[in-house]
Amino acid sequence: MNLGTILMLAVILLSAAELFFTGRGLVRKGEGDFIIAKRIYYVSAALLFVTVCHLLLLFLFDDFRYEYVFSNSSVHLPLVYKITALWAGQEGSFLVWALILAFVGIAVMRADAENAPMLMPCVIVTKILILVSLLVKSPFDFIWRVSPAMAGTLPVDGAGMNPLLQDPWMITHPPLLYLGYALSVVPFGYALVSLLKNNLSLITERAYPWVLASFTSLGLGIFMGGYWAYRVLGWGGYWGWDPVENSSLIPWLLVTALLHGILVQKRSLSLMKTNVVLSFLFFISVFLSFFLTRSGVLADFSVHSFGDYGLSLYLASYIVFFTAVSFFFFLVKSRRIAAAPLPPGPWNRLAFTASGILLMALFACFVLFGTLMPLLSGLFLRQQIAADSGFYNSVSMIVGPAILVAILCATMPLAHVKRFSTIVMALLSVALGALIIYRPPVQYGLAAVTIPGVFLVLQSLAAVLTNRSLAMLPSRLAHIGIALFMIGSVVTHLHSSSGQGRCIQGRETAVNGIPVTFLGLRGSTDSRLEFMVRRGESSEQIAMKYYFNERMNSIYREPQILGGIIDDIYIYPDDYRSGLEMATVGRVEKGKEALVGGVRIFFAGFDTAHMTSEAPTIRANLIVNGRRLSPALYLKRTSKSHSPVPIPGTERAVSLLDIDVSSRSIWVHISPDATVTIPPDSVIVNVTKKRLIWLVWLGTVLIACGGLMAFARSVQE
Amino acid sequence: MKKWTVFCVIAALLFLVIAAASFRDDVFSTYVPVRDAMQRAGEHVQVMGALDKATIAYERGGGYTFTVRDGEENEMRVYKEGIKPMNFEHADNVVLVGSYNRDRGLFVADKVLTKCPSRYAKGK
Known part of the structure; x- marks a missing residue:
């Protein structure tokens, strides 16, 4: 057992002690127990911080005895990436998640001392469960424990960080996602506490800023991931409906629905139970995401090379545990709660917001269904069927416009509908929306996105300009953002x-x-x-x-x-293609003749003498210009070398560069002479x-700005 | 919101999604072996095969082609638009999403997923 493992064990034991004292305090209603629990919490958070620093130091000092350091770093890795290597792999990112969660706990205790004793068990249990899974797959495992073949050797250098991850956008993308995930425990906790206290206004009064923070950081995290994919991966897109992407989108859709649910509850005392359920689902969806992406169940359906980390059973049991806890309390307690109905009326803006919430929740269900499709079909149809991008695009083509219309109806007062300016904007939207999709063969269905999208942008801009009050600005910005995002996706798709x-x-x-x-x-x-x-x-x-x-x-x-x-x-x-290489290097299959550098070469077969020695030698039996020649390839532990054999009657020589056993072929090099013309590279x-792909980026940035502004205001309040 | 309103919204949405999806043929893909992919020409399928690295070539008009094999000597030529994914040459197996075009004698892939052995797995 090494220092890192001891530290993690200590944090788990301290967390168990916190849980014990908090529980005893709740039963005995004793303030003293809470104070002890709080002090232990601070110590355990400090120890967890030390654990993360310890891992960081292992990276900074290139301690490749540790498998996690070996796999994600190397001696010459730039300093900034040695730091971000902390979350370059699954184990480290779980540790960072636990640390962020510990800090979130401290923030919760400071922000709401009254409810903290009931909230903290949720934070502590989640933290313990993450740490337990870290003991199974630890960032502090020695390399010889993971790979017994490495026993007795000390690697002088690491495998290095995947160059794809050595990008500025990858520095911030994972921590922001993990911040969003960690924050999901707070609305979950408030939902439970509000059920236990029979006071559902806690969600609106207390959980709202946390929900906003989670919405913003998750949104920013997803956006940075998409932008990174565009900049680095080379396929030119930013979203591929891959299980990894979907599993971060589902929690975001749910937290967005919850955010709007809270707004409706604030104004009308309705949707109380909906918000409790959404808080639960948001939190559970985070674990579901990890299950889908870390258990290896979808490994054949994703471009991401994740496999089974041995955590499937743990993650699945966490999901079952949290689902059981949530729904037990909901079923037992929710009957006593009488939420007000939505206010009646033919043009009811809160009802439109509620429809928007329903649409976002349904969108999340569709995405989940598509992601689970290979598993579901395997179970029920005995044949694996995957949902392709066509499935997600069909869903987006219907739900997207419906959401835009819901936003329009929810944000526009009835009195504005018949105004002359509204009619002008509507006509302008039809014209612009139609113009955007004009590219033969015209896909008329896309007008369902562009027309309400343009109208929403115009209407929101007009509202921002005419009504200077700051209160509505964040939501208007976010709504302009979502409309621009959708319009941008259509334009890029059609006109690139x-x-x-x-x-x-x-x-x-x-x-x-x-x-x-x-x-x-x-x-x-x-x-x-x-x-x-x-x-x-x-x-x-x-x-x-x-x-x-x-x-x-x-x-x-x-x-x-x-x-x-x-x-x-x-x-x-x-x-x-190097011109020099083209003129001098070629592949020859066994039993066949090929022209390499203007010389006819027949490859008869291998002569594998000395294969059992320390430095095995492979010879290729060739017929070059009618002469038998046998150039050799010397295989050393870390490298290969070859020696040229002169071709009689010429000034040229033949070398055996490499072999490819699977296709039974060899790569040979013929040195050039004065007669050979070298083609250009x-x-x-x-x-x-x-x-216009910047419309997509602008849209996401506006959504994040709206979230940040709303968060700042809610904290002030 | 009344229950029947919620029900109506869900029903309308499901109907519209199904209607929109019925216009496309790339909605779902069944996981099939190489031989079946060729037999079920025109059908959108998902197929895994061993990549023959010696056959990878760029086409003059854009895109690239390569051959995949299954364990039973069936082989299939594949075409994909654009540029190869980064670690393509390194992949032992590839998962292809698309459909077989009998006229062209090619599997036209709209997605290629590469399955790479990690540096670590090799050492094991």
Whole structure:
């Protein structure tokens, strides 16, 4: 057992003690017990902080005895990424989650001393459960415990961090998500306490700022993940309906529904029970997300390479536990609660908000259904069926416009409907909405998104300009944001164009209408492909990462984005070919003849003498220009080497570069002589024009701004 | 909100979603082996196969092609638009979502998921 494990055990024991004293205090109604529990809580939070610092130090001092450090860091990793490596993997991010949760607990105690004794057990139990799962899959496991083959060796360097994660957006994306997840325990706690105290106004009075904070941090976290995918992954999109993405969207949809539920409850004392249920579902959906993404049940349906971390049973039991607790108290206690009905009326704005809540909850159900589809179909149809993007797009095409209409009806007073300005805005929206989707073959269905979307933007902007009161500003901003986001998605989907071509070094080639000149591959270890891109009168030189990454065991490459008001020009390279290599290197299959560097080579087979020695040697039996030659490949522990064999009658030599056993072929090199012409280098380039994609980013930023402003105001209140 | 209103909203939404989905053929995909994918031409399916790395090639008009195999000597040529995913050459198995086009003799994939052995798994 090492220091890290001892620290984690100590935190678990202290947390159990907190739980004990809090429980005893609640039973005996003794203030003394609460004070003890509070003090223990501070000590355990401090110890958890020390645990995280300990892990951080292991990263900073390159202690590769620890499997987690070995797998996520290396000696030459920049300092900032050694820090963020803390949450680069599952174990570390769970530890960070537990720490954030501990801090949330402190904030809860300070913000609401009256209800803290009843709230804290929720925080403590959640913290204990996370820490228990950390004991199963610990960031403090020694490397030889995880991989017995490594016993007796001390790695001098780590495997390195996945280069995809070495991006500024990845520094903040995970902690923000975990902050949002950790905060979900507060509305959950308030929902339970309000049932126990028969006082459902606690949710509106106390939980609201926490819900806003969770809504904003989760939203920002998801947005940063999407933006990172766009910038780094190279497929040009920001959302792929992958299980990992869906599992963060579901809690966000539920917290958004809860946020609006609280607003309705504040104004009319209705939807009380709905809000309790939404608080429960929001919290449980966080664990469900972890179950879906960390248990490996959907591993075949995701691009993310997560597998079974041995936590499935734990996570599943947590879900069952929290669901049972929530619904037990709800069924026992909720009958005594008499919530007011929604106020009647033909144009009832609160009823429209309630419809919006229902729509968001249903959207979450659809996304969950799609994500669970492979499991459900496997269980009931005995055949695995996955929901494809077409499923999610169909759902979004219906629920999205319905939400926009619900927002419009909920935010626009009835008196405004017949105003001349409203009619003008409506006509303008129809014209603009139709113009946006005009691209043959016209997909008329998309007008359902663009027309109400444009109308919502215009109407909200008009409201912001005419009514200067700050009270409505956050919600107006967020609503403009969601409309812009939806319009932006439609525009980008409809009006983007893509093209592909091979660029020859030094020659200007038009790819998708953009003149691109490939300048060459520069640099050695961190090599880059350099291009000159012409846009109108001006030219811009760009460089894109393109190098062999040991950790991924493949070429690492990054796209380059040239931002613009109309279009983002998104450039992604692949398949760089060195002219020298093309003229001198080739693949020959066993029993076949091939032309390599102008020389005919027949590959008869391998001669695997000395294969059992320390440094095995492989020889390829070749017939080159009618002569038998056997160049050798020397396999050493960490590298390969070869020696050229002269081809008689020429000034050239043949070397065996590599073998590929699966296709029974070899790679050979023929050294060039004066007669060989070396062709120029070339590379495949994909150029996509992303139309108005900034609308999508602007939309998400406005939603986050609305959330932040509302949060700041609710804290002041 | 009255119960029947909630019921009506849910029913209307379900109806509309089903109606919207019925216009598309990429809503659901069944997980099938390579041979079935070729037999069920035109049907949107999900198929896993071993990637033959020697067959990966970019097409002149854009996109790339490659061959996948199952354990029973069935092989299928696959076409995908755009640029290869980053760790494609490294993948042993690939999961393809799309449909087989009998006229072109190709499986036209709209999604390619790569399954890579981690550096660690190799050492084990």
